[in-house]
Amino acid sequence: MDATVNWKQAATELKPRGQSFIDGKFVEAISGKQFDAINPATGKTLTGVASSDKADVDLAVKSARRAFDSGVWSRRSPAERKKILQRFGELMLKHADELALLETLNMGKPISDARSIDVPGSANTILWYAEAIDKIYDEIAPAGSGALGMITREPVGVVAAVVPWNFPLLMACWKIGPALAAGNSLILKPAEQSPLSAIRLAELAAEAGIPQGVFNVVTGLGETAGMALGLHMDVDCVTFTGSTEVGKLFMTYSAKSNMKRVALECGGKTPHIVMADCGNLDEAATAAALGIFFNQGEVCNAGSRLLVDARIKDEFLEKVVAVGNTLQPGDPLDAGTRLGAIVSKTQMDRVLEYIEIGSKEGAELKSGGKQVRTESGGYFVEPTVFDNVDNKMRIAQEEIFGPVLSTITFKDAEEAVSIANDTIYGLAAAVWTDNIDTALSTARRLRAGSVWVNNFDESNITMPFGGYKQSGFGRDKSLHAIDKYTELKATWIKIRA
Ligand code: NAD
Numbered sequence: 001m002d003a004t005v006n007w008k009q010a011a012t013e014l015k016p017r018g019q020s021f022i023d024g025k026f027v028e029a030i031s032g033k034q035f036d037a038i039n040p041a042t043g044k045t046l047t048g049v050a051s052s053d054k055a056d057v058d059l060a061v062k063s064a065r066r067a068f069d070s071g072v073w074s075r076r077s078p079a080e081r082k083k084i085l086q087r088f089g090e091l092m093l094k095h096a097d098e099l100a101l102l103e104t105l106n107m108g109k110p111i112s113d114a115r116s117i118d119v120p121g122s123a124n125t126i127l128w129y130a131e132a133i134d135k136i137y138d139e140i141a142p143a144g145s146g147a148l149g150m151i152t153r154e155p156v157g158v159v160a161a162v163v164p165w166n167f168p169l170l171m172a173c174w175k176i177g178p179a180l181a182a183g184n185s186l187i188l189k190p191a192e193q194s195p196l197s198a199i200r201l202a203e204l205a206a207e208a209g210i211p212q213g214v215f216n217v218v219t220g221l222g223e224t225a226g227m228a229l230g231l232h233m234d235v236d237c238v239t240f241t242g243s244t245e246v247g248k249l250f251m252t253y254s255a256k257s258n259m260k261r262v263a264l265e266c267g268g269k270t271p272h273i274v275m276a277d278c279g280n281l282d283e284a285a286t287a288a289a290l291g292i293f294f295n296q297g298e299v300c301n302a303g304s305r306l307l308v309d310a311r312i313k314d315e316f317l318e319k320v321v322a323v324g325n326t327l328q329p330g331d332p333l334d335a336g337t338r339l340g341a342i343v344s345k346t347q348m349d350r351v352l353e354y355i356e357i358g359s360k361e362g363a364e365l366k367s368g369g370k371q372v373r374t375e376s377g378g379y380f381v382e383p384t385v386f387d388n389v390d391n392k393m394r395i396a397q398e399e400i401f402g403p404v405l406s407t408i409t410f411k412d413a414e415e416a417v418s419i420a421n422d423t424i425y426g427l428a429a430a431v432w433t434d435n436i437d438t439a440l441s442t443a444r445r446l447r448a449g450s451v452w453v454n455n456f457d458e459s460n461i462t463m464p465f466g467g468y469k470q471s472g473f474g475r476d477k478s479l480h481a482i483d484k485y486t487e488l489k490a491t492w493i494k495i496r497a
Contacts, residue, residue, distance in 0.1 A: 024212030067213030085130030108341030263474030268427030351402030426468030
């Protein structure tokens with residue numbers, strides 16, 4: 001990160017835009033309604049944002065359909081799409097400071113994370129799919145000597161991407177990258193808590209040369225704009241990241257409308273398992289603390305359940321608490337801040353309520369537990385650690401989405417796996433052990449889309465990401481993500497000779 005940037009000064013100079021981007025133009029909602037984009041570190045309004053609803057969604061879908069049918073993008077050669085998407089990714093990098101600032105101001109994450117993780121990760125996603133798309137071949141089937149069987153991939157059509165507020169740019173780019181590379185038209189609906197970076201993204205996409213109507217951004221509330229996209233008869237695919245509860249709604253929207261395909265990346269309650277033979281408890285403790293406190297715990301795969309062998313629990317937990325204590329919340333615009341603000345007052349109240357529930361359920365509060373920095377007007381919660389948690393407790397079963405760790409003990413690997421899998425979720429899991437057999441057998445038995453062995457949250461674009469069970473279905477990232485945005489066509493050609 002460029003140490004010379006004065007982020008606080010830059011924040012005062014930033015004039016964020018608050019409109020939807022439909023058919024190549026920035027527009028207010030037809031109704032004229034707006035909602036406020038709030039800075040969660042101060043509680044102050046950054047700007048009004050168009051509260052687009054069904055009428056605006058209709059315009060965006062019409063525009064996306066027109067663009068798709070015209071072939072201006074969908075029938076352009078992969079090599080040409082690649083060039084434009086590469087320009088798009090490069091523009092994101094060129095404007096990285098501004099995008100990072102929008103992300104931090106609008107959702108409260110530390111500027112150092114926004115600038116070094118979110119923005120480069122988002123741009124890299126676009127660049128990776130751009131680079132990949134003209135290297136993917138179709139197939140010829142072993143159909144026999146009398147026919148040629150061609151198996152080809154075609155863009156699915158109009159894609160609606162509905163994303164959450166915890167990684168607004170990154171979650172959007174995990175969907176925009178493969179969907180646009182594959183030739184679809186797209187409508188992005190950012191979360192109402194964090195729409196500002198998506199709006200700027202639309203401008204950069206247009207500047208890069210993505211044709212009118214191919215990339216639209218509709219800002220609006222979930223229950224209006226989100227629902228309108230889910231129920232729309234002319235949207236072919238919804239790709240969603242968010243809560244399990246809303247993910248289920250999208251399945252019903254699909255069933256009630258045109259049976260559009262739905263891909264869901266939903267919640268999690270990741271077990272972070274530490275076996276007694278783990279050789280480096282300091283490393284594991286740092287990973288366990290960062291695994292829950294990074295991004296204020298607002299991470300779908302946050303290691304919110306710490307499963308530790310009872311024999312090493314006291315020693316290990318002491319280390320985790322010590323690391324947690326070094327991560328006290330600070331002003332997100334300070335380059336040294338590691339823990340920022342919780343995205344909204346509603347979310348902070350929810351986190352504080354869960355902390356109360358944990359104490360009432362009989363868990364032991366080891367550290368944290370309170371709102372802090374109240375004088376800032378913002379929403380900050382201390383890193384919080386519970387000990388003596390039973391996996392049946394609500395704090396072990398329900399997604400809190402905040403900096404709250406629940407510690408549970410086990411007596412052997414068998415019990416660890418059984419507790420780890422005792423959840424409705426299956427997004428991710430981690431295990432620390434120095435025994436290769438324990439590592440492999442545990443990793444195989446964990447019902448989760450990602451398993452980390454002797455690390456936590458290792459990640460890059462080459463590996464798929466998504467969940468088992470009620471963490472959803474379909475995968476973001478890697479070439480597997482292209483499956484969501486393409487139809488598979490079988491073409492039979494008779495060979496007469
Ligand atoms: P959310 O489900 O409340 O909202 C997600 C999106 O859905 C937002 O754009 C919102 O406006 C929209 N929405 C809300 N209600 C809607 C409705 N009734 N109809 C249609 N759309 C609606 O989730 P959130 O609070 O923004 O984000 C937190 C959740 O996201 C957590 O559960 C977290 O685990 C999950 N998440 C999952 C992943 C993953 O990859 N699995 C990644 C990040 C976040």
